[in-house]
């Protein structure tokens with residue numbers, strides 16, 4: 001689990017002990033962690049207007065200044081668990097705006113982090129695929145930043161495309177992909193190159209987990225996204241010698257350990273097919 005998510009969970013538990021707490025949106029995109037928070041009595045609300053507790057927590061994904069102002073105007077106490085590396089991305093966007101660039105974010109338009117990054121802007125674009133770049137309008141100055149959990153290769157490819165599409169524009173890029181994401185992506189590539197089968201553990205709606213699945217799929221034909229050990233199917237390991245195991249930044253160690261134990265259990269049952277489990281994280 002990356003430090004940003006780990007610290008946000010610790011902060012939520014600490015504040016839940018002190019009094020009723022509502023989290024604005026999903027603290028992490030992992031159903032197991034969310035159930036544990038719910039068991040502690042922590043409420044989750046997707047909209048500030050529906051909050052019933054006096055204290056509201058902003059997640060590691062951060063939020064916009066406008067949302068913060070709206071929250072405070074409602075008389076709520078705000079606890080910010082915004083990851084410092086998401087703050088770096090906010091700062092990058094503010095710099096681009098200050099210097100007169102039209103902001104383009106590489107990321108998922110509806111992702112809470114991207115909504116936070118763009119929430120204070122009146123004009124901006126969000127791109128995720130080549131077609132999104134083709135739909136962009138010309139601007140003399142284009143400033144690009146990325147959602148912190150995007151794959152670096154994808155960001156580079158889209159930036160190249162933007163530069164080719166607008167050769168006369170001044171295109172400035174600020175690299176805002178966070179280090180834990182970069183390290184995980186490169187470890188996943190190494191693992192996927194060696195493994196016959198790769199399992200990526202993480203929530204279905206976790207962006208960085210899905211990016212890991214796509215990255216691994218470029219180097220290994222048999223990649224499976226699992227949320228827990230219950231999703232692991234014995235038939236995936238037929239004739240496999242090496243099984244690769246990696247996980248998204250919001251996946252707790254206990255879940256990864258359970259998946260590894262399940263793989264080894266399958267190994268025993270089907271006659272030692274996967275001979276080694278290569279881990280990409282720890």
Ligand code: SF4
Nearest residue numbers: 002004083085148178
């Ligand atoms: S994935 Fe990166 S930006 Fe997001 S919480 Fe973790 S360290 Fe922070």
